[in-house]
Amino acid sequence: MTVTVEPSIFKIVKYDSKEIAGVAQEMLKLLGMESTNLLIDVDETVAMSRVTTTLSDPVHILVMSSAFENLKKPMTFSIDNAKFSLGRGLLRIRDRQSGNFADAPTDEDLSVVESAVWETYCVGRLSRLGLKVHKQRWQYNFRNRHGFKDAVDKQFEKIWEADGLTWSQLSEISQHALA
């Protein structure tokens, strides 16, 4: 496992590339992805929390700076947020590596609905791995994309509790929620 972080020295945000690499290695172990090599590219000019991944060797993760940010102290690093953001991105990579998500669009091409469904699936699994997760946040995101109805909440729970889903199964649940 090799982890490279760019830039090596940050000029705008107060992040440490070695600390980020350490967090990434910890997450790779936690997710059973020790053989995956990573290039983490942090765009420190942008205050958004978007994370996009590309399946390649090394796996490329483009991170906008707020994904690693302590929102209580802007421009400073949060280990919890870094773990959580990397965890979501790495789970998408693991899903793609499994072959069960071969028909999923690239991260760049995911619609807001598809993105919400996959995020729900990833965050549900991260919560079972012991990461601190605020479930209501993700439920609200799911409702925003599927509607504010009891039937939608049931589909959310189905995804949240699931493991081993395929992209077509996820898409089907999403379609049920939208119906």
Next chain:
Amino acid sequence: MRKFFPVEDLARDERFNQATNEERMADPRGTSNTGVIRKARSTNRLTPLRPDATDAARSLMHGIMVGEIQALEGAGRTCFDFVTGEEAPFALKLDMARQCWDEARHVEISVKLSEWMGTELGQFIENTVLFAAACSQDPVLRLAGVNRALEGLAIDVFTTMKEFGELAGDPYLAFCEDWMLADEVTHVKMGSVWLRKITENDPERRKKALEFQSVVDKIFSYGGLRSESDESPILLARRFRELAGFSDGELTEIADVSLAALNERREAVEKTLASSPA
């Protein structure tokens, strides 16, 4: 009890972290429709279509919640800081007391909405700029800065959030924002009425107050947070502002000030992008 309470001494529990507006504006990173962000968003206007809409709405809702706390503190101070009759009429204080009642209700509503949206109290930094505008020694300047500039911004914000709730189909958000919006229109109107009444025979004081309002309007534009451009998350709500007593001329001035703030911010972000490695 102490009078003229400084912004640094606002009481908060350990969940909250505060920053001044200067500290917030020192962050050179882009949040507007430039460079890489342009690829992620088709518009900066806060609508459910934006990929980051849920988190942006949560962050704005938290900003509203802490803003309501500060508005309550500011109106409360105006009730107490000035001598009744000599420095501030009793009826003005009565209006401020009514505003305290409204703001306290808004705090409770905003806390519940934040929890509904999945936000923990104190999760985001609290910008203390609102209370800073309520620290003036002249009640007329407070009315101009807080009731007209700040509560005017609240009209824009609540209108945007109400529309967001309607588009997303969130019944609680749309309903609550609509009710709070009605109160904000009243607060701005109170500011407009008292500003004119108190300075009726004092054009110099009125001029000073309107200048202060203009400065606060620019500060509250947060480098383009609110304007009539699609590049701003919050749209200037002309209709509700008219109802609150703003004239066409005043609205045009606010629109111009907001656009200037947006342009300044855009230039600063472009500079940051240009100086960073490719």
